Amino acid sequence: MSQVGVKRLVSESFNCAYFKPDPRVFEASSEKHEKLVKFVRKWFEDLRKDIECVEEYELSLGGLRGRADVVCWDGKEVHIVEVKSTQVHRARMQDALQLMLYVYMYSKTKNTSLSSINAYLAYSYRESPYASAYIIKVSVEAAKTLINVVSRLVESYSSIRSGSFEGKGLYVISDLCDICVYDKCPFKALTGVTP
Numbered sequence: 001m002s003q004v005g006v007k008r009l010v011s012e013s014f015n016c017a018y019f020k021p022d023p024r025v026f027e028a029s030s031e032k033h034e035k036l037v038k039f040v041r042k043w044f045e046d047l048r049k050d051i052e053c054v055e056e057y058e059l060s061l062g063g064l065r066g067r068a069d070v071v072c073w074d075g076k077e078v079h080i081v082e083v084k085s086t087q088v089h090r091a092r093m094q095d096a097l098q099l100m101l102y103v104y105m106y107s108k109t110k111n112t113s114l115s116s117i118n119a120y121l122a123y124s125y126r127e128s129p130y131a132s133a134y135i136i137k138v139s140v141e142a143a144k145t146l147i148n149v150v151s152r153l154v155e156s157y158s159s160i161r162s163g164s165f166e167g168k169g170l171y172v173i174s175d176l177c178d179i180c181v182y183d184k185c186p187f188k189a190l191t192g193v194t195p
């Protein structure tokens with residue numbers, strides 16, 4: 001069975017269909033992302049002696065696959081972390097959806113109740129050579145609406161696989177525009193973006 005990635009599912013469901021990231025930004029953020037993942041893993045491991053963490057934890061559910069950045073177990077509960085190389089002021093609803101997809105997939109595949117899953121978003125704390133993360137705990141209980149949204153997304157994966165999202169032709173102006181290099185976009189920036 002062919003599968004669709006979690007990131008793609010979220011991106012094609014909510015982002016501009018024509019977004020084309022600047023490869024230079026993409027490269028720099030992958031390196032930063034790797035460092036942040038290591039920081040977050042160490043942060044959890046330093047919290048308690050009995051905690052065990054892995055990076056890039058693979059999840060697969062029906063037609064959906066994904067990798068949670070950091071997953072830790074402490075004997076009783078599981079901790080799932082989605083790491084973003086952006087700072088928290090650039091947090092997006094899609095980040096929480098991606099995280100909740102991992103929570104949903106973990107809960108379904110491991111037959112684990114949502115109450116024993118803790119979810120976190122980690123953002124880059126500040127621009128510096130030292131990776132440091134700003135970690136937010138997201139209440140899975142309070143995020144049940146998001147879980148409903150993601151479970152519907154998962155149910156509709158077959159329409160994604162059949163390509164119905166391809167070429168949907170929706171341009172969406174958002175914070176992604178300042179790192180987008182799609183030259184046929186009908187919206188043209190006339191001034192620079194102030195960092």
Ligand code: SF4
Binds near residue numbers: 020171172176177180
């Ligand atoms: S610049 Fe245009 S193509 Fe790129 S994300 Fe923004 S609206 Fe979409």
